[in-house]
Amino acid sequence: MREILSDLVAEEQQLDQFLQGISDRDWKKKTPASGWTIQDQVGHLAHIERFAADVLEKGRSVIDDARSELADFDAWTERGAAQYRRRRHQEVIEQWRFARADVVDALSRMEASERLPWIHGDLSARTFATMRLMETWAHGLDIKAAILGRVEPIPEDDLDEGEEDPLADTDRLRHIAWLGQRALPFAFEQAGEQFPEQGIRVELMGPKYATWRFGPEDTDQVIKGMAGDWCRVVVRRQHAGDTGLKAVGDYAELALKVAKAY
Structure with a gap:
């Protein structure tokens, strides 16, 4: 689990650092996800990470209790993001930080093959962690697109010396x-x-x-x-x-x- 968790944390930290570099006004910018601003994107990450942390702590009962809401997954996702819409953006990012730390802490005490319940069926702990990395990266693309106007990286040969592209692909994509x-x-x-x-x-x-x-x-x-x-x-x-x-x-x-x- 050490490798996937190390990469998960690195992906989360990279997005966190990008968010620290944008202005207060930028948090209200629209992203490619219909109707969602940057704040909605981070609110969604805070919501889904907290749900994941609760599942890791309490087990299948968390999913069973939410089963009727999860039946309309898009609506459930929208409600999760909406609950952070009127909060200060610094509070939203703090909630994301707390939740994702709880997820990593719980997963760090598991074997990679350990089976865990999740929304669409049981997963190994390794796959659970990979899902968290995937979701962080995907919503990071949306957030960066709102600021940079693109989802694709600039070719390395086109970058100036010392220039870094926030959308550059990393080996975490494996x-x-x-x-x-x-x-x-x-x-x-x-x-x-x-x-x-x-x-x-x-x-x-x-x-x-x-x-x-x-x-x-x-x-x-x-x-x-x-x-x-x-x-x-x-x-x-x-x-x-x-x-x-x-x-x-x-x-x-x-x-x-x-x-x-x-």
């Missing part, structure tokens, strides 16, 4: 890329499609030319491309057709249309 491939059967089911028996492999190039491969080696259904593109597609922040991702096989083509990590 966790989200793995999750996106593991979630393909779920994505196919949600789309009403049959997942292929041979599975689908994803072959990616990460930052600094790292090579990441996920999925069965003997399948003829393959997705290839840049890790950042794949991750933005599986968190629904970019359409596959707007990226350089390539599919080999009909099921791989379909996967690019239905893929989602949550």
Whole structure:
């Protein structure tokens, strides 16, 4: 668990630092998520992290008690963000900090394979932590898009010496890329499609030319491309057709249309 938790904390801290650099007025800026401001995005993170912390502390009863509300997940998510809408933004970010710290603390005392209850079914502790990283990164994209006007990073060659891009891809994306491939059967089911028996492999190039491969080696259904593109597609922040991702096989083509990590 040490590796995924270290990367989770790093992702949360990076977003926290970005938020510290924006103005009070910026917190009311609209993000790509319809109707949501930056404050709504952070409010959602505070809400979902507190819910996750409660699940880790109290177990399945937390989800059972919220089952009727969770039946309309979008409405539940909206109510969660709305409860932070009229608070001071510094209070909102503090609530997010407290909640995410509780999540990391609880997960740090678990084995990676330990099974935990979650909204759409039981997960391993490792996958639970990866979900938290994925959600932090995805909503971070929305927040940064509101300030920077883009969700894609600037190519390294186009940056000035010493310049850092807040949207630069990091090797932490390997966790989200793995999750996106593991979630393909779920994505196919949600789309009403049959997942292929041979599975689908994803072959990616990460930052600094790292090579990441996920999925069965003997399948003829393959997705290839840049890790950042794949991750933005599986968190629904970019359409596959707007990226350089390539599919080999009909099921791989379909996967690019239905893929989602949550």
